[in-house]
Amino acid sequence: MAVSIRDVAKAAGVSIGTVSRAFNGYSDIKDETRDKIIRSAKELGYVPNLSAKMLSGKAHRSMAVILSGFMVDRGLTEELVIKMLHGALEYGQEQNVEFAVYALSSDQQREKSFDQFLAEHSLAGAMVFGLKTSDAYYENIATSGAPCVLVDIEIKGEKVGFVGTDDHAAFAEITDLVIESGHRRIALFNGRKQAKVCELRQKGFLDSLKKHGLKAEEIAYTDFNLDQSQQMAMDYIKENGKTKATAFVCASDLIALGVCNAIRKSGYVVGKDFAVTGFDGLRIANLSDPAVTTVDQNMEKKGYAAAQMLHAIVEGKETERKLLIPYTVLKYDSI
Amino acid sequence: MAVSIRDVAKAAGVSIGTVSRAFNGYSDIKDETRDKIIRSAKELGYVPNLSAKMLSGKAHRSMAVILSGFMVDRGLTEELVIKMLHGALEYGQEQNVEFAVYALSSDQQREKSFDQFLAEHSLAGAMVFGLKTSDAYYENIATSGAPCVLVDIEIKGEKVGFVGTDDHAAFAEITDLVIESGHRRIALFNGRKQAKVCELRQKGFLDSLKKHGLKAEEIAYTDFNLDQSQQMAMDYIKENGKTKATAFVCASDLIALGVCNAIRKSGYVVGKDFAVTGFDGLRIANLSDPAVTTVDQNMEKKGYAAAQMLHAIVEGKETERKLLIPYTVLKYDSI
DNA sequence: GGGTTTCCCAAAAACGTTTTCGGAACATAA
DNA sequence: TTATGTTCCGAAAACGTTTTTGGGAAACCC
Numbered sequence: 001m002a003v004s005i006r007d008v009a010k011a012a013g014v015s016i017g018t019v020s021r022a023f024n025g026y027s028d029i030k031d032e033t034r035d036k037i038i039r040s041a042k043e044l045g046y047v048p049n050l051s052a053k054m055l056s057g058k059a060h061r062s063m064a065v066i067l068s069g070f071m072v073d074r075g076l077t078e079e080l081v082i083k084m085l086h087g088a089l090e091y092g093q094e095q096n097v098e099f100a101v102y103a104l105s106s107d108q109q110r111e112k113s114f115d116q117f118l119a120e121h122s123l124a125g126a127m128v129f130g131l132k133t134s135d136a137y138y139e140n141i142a143t144s145g146a147p148c149v150l151v152d153i154e155i156k157g158e159k160v161g162f163v164g165t166d167d168h169a170a171f172a173e174i175t176d177l178v179i180e181s182g183h184r185r186i187a188l189f190n191g192r193k194q195a196k197v198c199e200l201r202q203k204g205f206l207d208s209l210k211k212h213g214l215k216a217e218e219i220a221y222t223d224f225n226l227d228q229s230q231q232m233a234m235d236y237i238k239e240n241g242k243t244k245a246t247a248f249v250c251a252s253d254l255i256a257l258g259v260c261n262a263i264r265k266s267g268y269v270v271g272k273d274f275a276v277t278g279f280d281g282l283r284i285a286n287l288s289d290p291a292v293t294t295v296d297q298n299m300e301k302k303g304y305a306a307a308q309m310l311h312a313i314v315e316g317k318e319t320e321r322k323l324l325i326p327y328t329v330l331k332y333d334s335i
Numbered sequence: 336m337a338v339s340i341r342d343v344a345k346a347a348g349v350s351i352g353t354v355s356r357a358f359n360g361y362s363d364i365k366d367e368t369r370d371k372i373i374r375s376a377k378e379l380g381y382v383p384n385l386s387a388k389m390l391s392g393k394a395h396r397s398m399a400v401i402l403s404g405f406m407v408d409r410g411l412t413e414e415l416v417i418k419m420l421h422g423a424l425e426y427g428q429e430q431n432v433e434f435a436v437y438a439l440s441s442d443q444q445r446e447k448s449f450d451q452f453l454a455e456h457s458l459a460g461a462m463v464f465g466l467k468t469s470d471a472y473y474e475n476i477a478t479s480g481a482p483c484v485l486v487d488i489e490i491k492g493e494k495v496g497f498v499g500t501d502d503h504a505a506f507a508e509i510t511d512l513v514i515e516s517g518h519r520r521i522a523l524f525n526g527r528k529q530a531k532v533c534e535l536r537q538k539g540f541l542d543s544l545k546k547h548g549l550k551a552e553e554i555a556y557t558d559f560n561l562d563q564s565q566q567m568a569m570d571y572i573k574e575n576g577k578t579k580a581t582a583f584v585c586a587s588d589l590i591a592l593g594v595c596n597a598i599r600k601s602g603y604v605v606g607k608d609f610a611v612t613g614f615d616g617l618r619i620a621n622l623s624d625p626a627v628t629t630v631d632q633n634m635e636k637k638g639y640a641a642a643q644m645l646h647a648i649v650e651g652k653e654t655e656r657k658l659l660i661p662y663t664v665l666k667y668d669s670i
Numbered sequence: 671g672g673g674t675t676t677c678c679c680a681a682a683a684a685c686g687t688t689t690t691c692g693g694a695a696c697a698t699a700a
Numbered sequence: 701t702t703a704t705g706t707t708c709c710g711a712a713a714a715c716g717t718t719t720t721t722g723g724g725a726a727a728c729c730c
Contacts, residue, residue, distance in 0.1 A: 004716055015680045020718055028678060047454040051389040052716035055685045071425060082413040089438045090406055101436035103424045119382040257622070284619055287592070339686055350710045355688055363708060387686035390715045675728070683720080690713085697706075 003044045011040040023048065024058075054122050061124040062098035063310055065089075066117075068130040068137065070103040077224065077252070079282050080299045084129055084151065087303025097311060109136035118146050124314045125159075127151060127306045133196065149310040151302055153196050154322070159313050161321045163306040167197050170295045170327045171204030171249075172211075174277050177293065178247045179212050181335045183275055187218035187236070187245035189229055189255050201251050201279070217245040222255060229258030237266045237274075246274055247335070253278035253285040256292050260334070275335035281328070290333035301325050338379045346375040358383065359393075389457050396459040397433035398645055400424075401452075403465040403472065405438040412559065412587070414617050415634045419464055419486065422638025432646060444471035453481050459649045460494075462486060462641045468531060484645040486637055488531050489657070494648050496656045498641040502532050505630045505662045506539030506584075507546075509612050512628065513582045514547050516670045518610055522553035522571070522580035524564055524590050536586050536614070552580040557590060564593030572601045572609075581609055582670070588613035588620040591627050595669070610670035616663070625668035636660050 009016040014033060021029050022037040040046075053060065065088050067081065085101065092099040104117070114137045118126060125147030131137055133153070141148050142157045149161040178186060188205050191198040202219070209216060218236070222229045233248065250256040256278030260270045270276055271290045278285050281296025302325045312319035344351040349368060356364050357372040375381075388394055400423050402416065420436065427434040439452070449472050453461060460482030466472055468488070476483050477492045484496040513521060523540050526533040537554070544551060553571070557564045568583065585591040591613030595605045605611055606625045613620050616631025637660045647654035 002716095006716080016717080017681075017719080018679055021679090024718080028676095030678065033678080045450075047451045049390070049716050050455045051386040051394075051457055052685090053718080054386040055384070055390055055687085055716075056718040057685065058718055071421065071428060078414060078417040082417055085438075086406065093406060093438075093440060093443075098437075101438075102433075103420075103428075103436075105428060108428075115380075116382045120385045122384075122386055284622055287619055287622065289624060337686090341686080351687080352689075352711075353709055355686095356709085359688080365708060368708080384686050387715090388688080390686075390717085391688040392715065393688055671730105673729085675726100677726080678724090680723090681721085684718085686715105688714085691711090693708105693710085695706100695708085697704100699704075700702085 003046050004049070005046070007044055008037065008041045008046050011044060012037045060098075061122055062100060063092075063307075063314065064118075064121065064123045064126040065099055065101045065307075066126050066128045066137075067101065067103040068109070068128060068135055069106060069132065070130060071105055077254070077280065077282070080280060080297070081129065083299035084303035084306075087300035087305075088127065088307040089303075090300075091304045091307035091311070095311065099307065104137075106135055109140070113137075113144075114140040114148070115144050115146055125149075125310050127310050133194065147310060147313040149306045149313065151306050161306075161309045161313055161319070161323070163302050163309060163323045163325065165297045165302070165327050166324045167200035168204040168207070170297075170329070171201040171279070172208040173204075173329055174279070174293065174295055175205050175208035175249055176212075177329065177331060178249060178275055178277060178335055179208065179214065181275060183247035183335075184214060185217040185245050186214070186247045186249060187220065188216060189232070189248055189250045189259060190219060190221050191224050191251040191255070193221050198251055205249055224252050224254055226254050226258040226261070229255040230261045231258075233259040233262035234265065237262060237268070242268075242273060248274060248276050250276065250278050253280045253282040253292065253294055256294070256334075257284060257288060260288060260292060271333045271335065277335060281330060286330070286332075288334075291330075292334040293332045294330050296328040296330055298325050298327060338381050339384070340381070342379055343372065343376045343381050346379060347372045394457065395433075396457055397435060398427075398642075398649065399453075399456065399458045399461040400434050400436045400642075401461050401463045401472075402436065402438045403444070403463060403470055404441060404467065405465060406440055412589070412615060412617070415615060415632070416464065418634035419638035419641075422635035422640075423462065423642040424638075425635075426639045426642035426646070430646065434642065439472075441470055444475070449475040449479050449483070450481055460484075460645050462645050468529060482645060482648040484641045484648065486641050496641075496644045496648055496654070496658075498637050498644060498658045498660065500632045500637070500662050501659045502535035503539040503542070505632075505664070506536040506614070507543040508539075508664055509614070509628065509630055510540050510543035510584055511547075512664070512666060513584060513610055513612060513670055514543065514549065516610060518582035518670075519549060520552040520580050521549070521582045521584060522555065523551060524567070524583055524585045524594060525554060525556050526559045526586040526590070528556050533586055540584055559587045559589055561589050561593040561596070564590040565596045566593075568594040568597035569600065572597060572603070577603075577608060583609060583611050585611065585613050588615045588617040588627065588629055591629070591669075592619060592623060595623060595627065606668045606670065612670060616665060621665075621667075623669075626665075627669040628667045629665050631663040631665055633660050633662060 005016050005019050009019045019037050022034045127149040129151045131153050142155050145158050147159045152164045154162045248259045256276050259276050263270050263274050278292045278294035281294050285292045285294045340351050340354050344354045357369045462484040464486045466488050477490050480493050482494045487499045489497045583594045591611050594611050598605050598609050613627045613629040616629050620627045620629045
């Protein structure tokens with residue numbers, strides 16, 4: 001089981017130091033000797049012990065993607081998680097650096113600090129996705145000093161970076177679109193109030209309205225899920241019919257789909273009686289009928305960029321510490 | 336940066352051995368001493384070095400979830416991956432064992448054997464998802480001897496287990512349903528020919544037909560994606576209209592959705608002119624109009640069960656080595 | 671043929687733990 | 701008082717690497 005460098009050395013008739021050098025591409029070693037060592041190693045099925053490598057300082061320390069609250073918010077926006085992962089892992093494969101993915105609950109974060117987690121796993125740094133201001137790592141990371149890149153939530157710190165979307169601008173833009181299509185009484189169906197992005201999106205929404213001399217017809221908060229928002233929209237429409245808001249600007253595609261369902265079930269037509277917009281660019285939004293106008297966050301690019309930034313920070317290279325990935329407005333018939 | 340056990344020992348005025356014992360809950364140590372040590376450790380911000388721990392034998396070896404071909408088949412069935420991960424990670428959190436997730440391409444698998452990967456990362460075992468018969472690990476794992484649980488592809492080996500779905504039965508059942516709804520000329524739109532599951536599904540399809548004294552009207556192969564299958568269905572319908580197959584049994588929901596689109600674009604109505612069934616139980620299938628009849632594989636349960644089985648194998652406990660997770664047929668208006 | 675390089679390799683220290691072994695200090699029993 | 705346990709802790713070996721240091725042998729130069 002445990003075939004070590006010592007065994008290889010013995011088999012090849014050299015010292016362990018030589019074996020080590022042979023493996024690490026040093027030049028001061030005869031080709032003949034190296035070949036013999038490599039051959040012996042292969043024969044014995046030798047695998048360098050990473051722990052030992054790390055201990056001795058020379059370590060191939062990898063990086064991590066930490067999914068915060070992945071288990072709790074399940075179903076939330078799986079597609080976004082996956083896209084982000086795709087982007088990050090793609091960078092890893094391109095650059096030949098390894099990324100391990102961990103899911104850490106709020107409880108786990110409380111048990112062990114960010115630094116401790118990295119140290120324990122010999123990680124050079126981590127990118128964190130899904131973090132909330134109420135999570136333990138939120139404070140942790142600011143004071144940490146360890147390389148870290150946050151996605152979609154900004155924290156300042158010595159070695160921390162941020163990759164996100166200009167939520168404010170995106171939301172202003174999509175609200176503009178709704179207004180330009182003729183709507184005047186517009187409601188915002190936002191996500192959880194305490195979420196940072198929701199704050200920004202709301203601001204974008206309000207600023208767009210103000211620019212056009214309008215005021216919000218209604219602002220409601222819901223979880224990022226279909227059922228709850230559907231119920232909310234159902235109640236709203238039942239109570240007001242078309243006398244109040246005629247357009248629903250939603251903070252996510254899931255919310256938007258819930259609203260669409262409610263509109264249909266109330267006997268109205270999406271895109272005709274009521275306008276609906278979403279946010280995220282989920283595939284479902286496009287398959288819905290009519291497709292709902294939304295904003296694609298380019299999550300894959302975000303993941304890629306975050307990985308890249310983290311890598312740069314880890315390697316001590318100069319790099320931008322804040323990056324806003326361009327978004328794409330997808331205009332369809334829901335408005 | 337590097338505050339080691341030695342520093343703690345010095346600060347607390349004891350030897351390193353004592354510090355180690357204090358941390359590992361040994362009894363032969365005075366409470367007073369232990370407290371002092373813990374206090375010093377906290378003060379210094381001491382974090383035990385996991386590499387060193389492993390080296391010295393006493394190690395908290397964790398397990399891994401390996402995603403094979405995650406980057407290549409992107410978009411394929413993200414939802415299934417996520418659900419599987421949810422299940423596996425949930426088991427991990429419940430049992431307080433850590434699962435790290437890695438994505439390994441075919442190339443990476445060729446570079447480094449399964450055993451080597453585990454050894455290098457000090458992993459006690461791994462569950463593998465998305466493996467194809469053409470992947471290097473496919474042979475690798477059989478001869479490995481390391482704890483491993485495969486999802487959806489069966490390999491026999493000393494310490495390897497399998498968790499899957501009874502694809503044959505499921506497919507026979509959904510085909511039965513189509514036949515019972517009155518269709519007689521039925522086509523199969525299968526996935527890639529070399530995939531194990533596709534073989535099984537096809538067999539289930541054919542067996543159901545045979546049972547009812549029917550023969551396949553058509554069997555076609557496509558990638559598991561929407562666009563390609565849509566094109567294929569388009570061509571087929573354009574050529575034959577309703578004169579040949581009137582029902583399309585598809586090996587995945589993505590394929591089914593492509594077929595639905597083709598039907599609609601050809602001016603026919605899904606569920607009336609043509610019947611369509613899928614496989615996977617994706618959310619999109621349910622949101623489509625009409626919702627497509629499909630089979631939910633209960634991917635989350637699969638992930639959970641696989642993690643559980645792996646854990647048992649790693650711990651040397653007795654456990655079933657083959658597990659078929661019950662599926663759920665979801666009948667909707669597409670047939 | 672003596673001095674200088676150059677090339678290759680062995681020996682050993684270092685990394686941060688765990689664990690075994692033994693011994694000091696103290697308490698108890700005879 | 702001596703013998704016998706107990707309780708607590710220090711010293712040191714071991715884990716598998718990397719890296720530094722030093723030196724022997726071969727090759728080169730005059």
